[in-house]
Amino acid sequence: QKEVEQNSGPLSVPEGAIASLNCTYSDRGSQSFFWYRQYSGKSPELIMSIYSNGDKEDGRFTAQLNKASQYVSLLIRDSQPSDSATYLCAVPPGGNQFYFGTGTRLTVIP
C-alpha cells in the first residue's frame, strides 16, 4: 500500500488569512499530484493539478510540489467562509491506482 498522508486537522483560519494544507507521499515514482475539495455530503471536486517541481497558481489557490522531499502543499489566500470543506490530496503511484490522503477539514471563521 502506497501511503499518502495529510496534516491532521481540523484546521481553522480567520477570514482573509492564508490556509496552508500539506501532504506527504511515499512513492518516489509518482508523477502527478492532485488536490480535491469536498463539501459535506457532496462529491470531491478537482481544484488543482501539479506535475513538476515548483509552484502552480490558480486564482487564490497555489499548489507547491517538492519531489525531493516528497511533499505537496496547497495554499489558499484570502480564505473565505465558502472555502470551508475537506481537502483531499491524491497521489497516483502508477498503473491505474489512485490513492487519497485522509483529508484535512478546513473551517474559515468569518
Place this chain on the structure above:
Amino acid sequence: DTEVTQTPKHLVMGMTNKKSLKCEQHMGHRAMYWYKQKAKKPPELMFVYSYEKLSINESVPSRFSPECPNSSLLNLHLHALQPEDSALYLCASSPQGGGYEQYFGPGTRLTVT
C-alpha cells in the same frame, strides 16, 4: 464539460434485494472508477475499468459486481449487501488510466437495512 452523472441519488435496500447503480460520462474518457466513501473517511477505490476492461479489483466482496457495457457507461450491481455496506458510492472518470486527473459524479447514497 466535465460532467459525470450517477443514478439514483439515494437508494435504500434490504439485505436480500438486488439493485444497480449507474454512472455515465460523455467526455470521451477511457477509464472509469468506483469508490466507496464512509463518513469522515477518504474515498476508497473499489474497481477500475480501463478501455472497458476491468483493470483493478481492490479485493471487493463478490456481492458487488461491476459492469462496463461501453466506454460511457459503468454499472455496479448489488446483491445480498450488509448494513456495513451503507456508504456514499462515487463514480469517477479520467481521460486514461494511470496518473490522469479524475472527475467525480455526485454519488449515490446507499442505505442497507
